[in-house]
Amino acid sequence: MLQIDALPAFSDNYIWLLQDTTQKRCAVVDPGDAAPVLNWLKHHPEWALSDILVTHHHHDHVGGVEQLHTTTGAKVWGPALENIPARQVPLNDNDVINVLGIEFKVFLVPGHTLGHIAYYHADVSKPLLFSGDTLFAAGCGRLFEGTPEQMHHSLSRLAALPAHTEVYCTHEYTQSNLRFAQAVEPNNPDIADRVAQVAAWRDAGKISLPSSIALELRTNPFLRVNEISVKEKADEWNKRDNDSPSAVFASLRSWKDKF
Template sequence: MLQIDALPAFNDNYIWLLQDTTHKRCAVVDPGDAAPVLAWLALHPDWALSDILITHHHFDHVGGVAQLHEHTSAKVWGPALETIPARQVALNDGDRIEVMGLEFKVILVPGHTLGHIAYYHDDPAAPLLFCGDTLFAAGCGRLFEGTPEQMHHSLSRLAALPAHTGVYCTHEYTLSNLRFARAVEPNNPDIAARVDQVTQWRAEGRISLPSTIALELRTNPFLRVNETSVKEKADEWNSLDNASPSAVFASLRSWKDKF
């Protein structure tokens, strides 16, 4: 039995805590701070941290890795193309790994960083995606290292996953992203409904995650670059005829950076 909870960190990060309730072992994704994980383990002294999964090298995702590894001897998995503290297993695109009895496929998704990876558990009934800072709820990560073409390709790979895939990104950016999505598609009823729902959730102190691929396909402008109305807004923003989907994406990303 798998249970997934979010451990808040910093201002808006989430450390995903995967719990194997049968064997009382757990794994964490992108622990930028060791303290929330150590606090959880202190409250659950009969549980063991077995694995640490890292998507990319930014400090708010790896800052707690060395301390957690030293404290628990958990196995550290991370992208082969980046320098990850205490990493023991370097992962490349297409690798398959087993964590707490669950198989995950590694998907290389450059853009936010050049070596960024995502972890995909392809359970037919309940597929799961841990995508770091590549795909956000109603948005995507900034292009710190990669190109718009790379990021568009990465997002296209994730968008092709089954519609009911649970999307576990690592920041509470949803409302901000939805405000931008609404500016891009002011007449999209799914975006309007999502704004209302997430606004209510946040007012109640609830988190806005996980999402699903289906919901992102309806409300995330960065996955909707083939829509005529989205292209028209992108063209309006940079005063160009953005002829390719990646060019539409580049215009949207530039707009969002200044939004």
């Protein structure tokens, strides 16, 4: 049985802790800081960290990898196209790996960085996606290295996953992303409902994740570039006819960067 918890790091990062409750083995996703993981292991001495999954090379995702690997001997998996500290297994698009007895498929999703990957577990009843900084709750990552066309393609690939896929991204950006979503679609009732729900969660000290593909398709403007109202807002922002979905995406991303 797999249990997933969030270990907060820095101001708004989450290190996802995957726990095999039968074997008392665990794995972490994107440990930008070793301290929260080591603290958890200290308070759970019967558990062993067996694996470290990395989505991309930014420091707030890899800063704790080397220390955790040295301290625990955990195997480090990461994108083949990026320089990942202590990486032992380089991963490419469509690779299939086994972690904690669970199969994950690797997706290459360039845009935020050129070698960014996501991890997808295709369980029939509860599929899981660890999307790093590509797909956020109600948003997407900035384009530090890739092009709008690349990111649009990456997001489209993730959006095609089963609707009930649980989405585990790596930052608590949901409220700020929803403010932008409301600017793009002020009359979208699903966005309004989500704003209220997330506000209640955050006021109660709860995190806003995981999301789901279904929820993102209803409320994330970056997955809704084919909607006429979204295109109209994108056209209004950059004062042109954005004549393709990737052009609409590019306009929205430019707008969000300055929002």
